[in-house]
């Protein structure tokens with residue numbers, strides 16, 4: 001708390017005051033501190049957890065894949081990492097102040113994670129999402145005390161992004177811009193990758209596999225593993241939508257595998273990955289493998305099935321005998337009760 005208080009600049013102004021003014025300034029500061037929500041950074045960092053990395057094999061799919069159980073993060077997805085990291089950095093840089101407003105456009109997990117992180121930091125959060133997102137998502141975000149603004153469905157995520165920009169300008173809100181904020185990838189480079197390195201006992205990691213939404217996971221983890229000397233090949237798990245595009249996840253190139261978005265990310269576009277591999281997985285396969293993972297005791301959403309199957313295929317195509325492949329299980333199954341994943345239950 002004291003650290004945060006000094007960070008506001010009030011400390012510097014004390015030094016230039018007379019003794020009387022110093023006393024008044026202290027009284028004023030005390031009043032201010034008592035009337036403000038309690039800070040911030042310590043509570044925020046205390047919610048960081050290390051997610052398990054487990055060797056997963058599924059009946060019918062031979063190779064074992066190392067899977068980081070990101071669905072165990074506090075709000076239920078890997079986006080907790082970037083929400084906490086981006087906001088903490090912005091506060092430290094002075095781009096975001098206490099009692100500030102944060103606005104972000106997202107059709108899912110990032111909004112929920114931002115809402116949780118803002119609740120912990122005492123910030124106001126405005127989630128801008130395309131109409132059609134599930135009611136459960138809206139309720140979760142509101143439960144954390146955040147505002148929700150819905151933009152017209154036909155405009156998709158692009159419409160939500162435009163609206164976030166307007167809110168940011170009109171209300172002076174901090175706009176993280178997850179699709180271009182390098183701290184998104186840095187969160188994974190400095191945290192997710194470091195956890196993986198400390199959890200795995202093989203000499204090297206050959207393959208890192210992930211779907212791409214903002215690209216933060218694939219770019220950041222690959223960079224972090226390479227920083228540590230791993231000769232890792234990044235593998236993009238690409239869902240092939242064989243059905244009708246869902247209008248809900250308007251920007252996804254597979255409407256049925258939420259979270260995976262095409263073409264919006266400058267993080268991904270700017271990453272220089274000459275050895276990038278792409279593995280295609282049909283939605284049917286991804287959903288079937290997700291059901292199998294759930295039956296094996298991993299309560300995951302469809303992108304985990306996508307990532308797992310792409311990892312299995314990347315192992316099969318690799319030239320080494322038993323390459324080590326790592327992937328992530330990004331989010332929890334509860335978010336998908338009203339989707340095709342649970343259609344036959």
Ligand SMILES: Cc1ncc(COP(=O)(O)O)c(C=O)c1O
Nearest residue numbers: 211212213214215216217259303
């Ligand atoms: C639910 C979910 N969250 C996040 C991501 C992607 O994360 P990023 O935005 O880091 O690319 C995916 C992609 O696989 C996903 O399915």
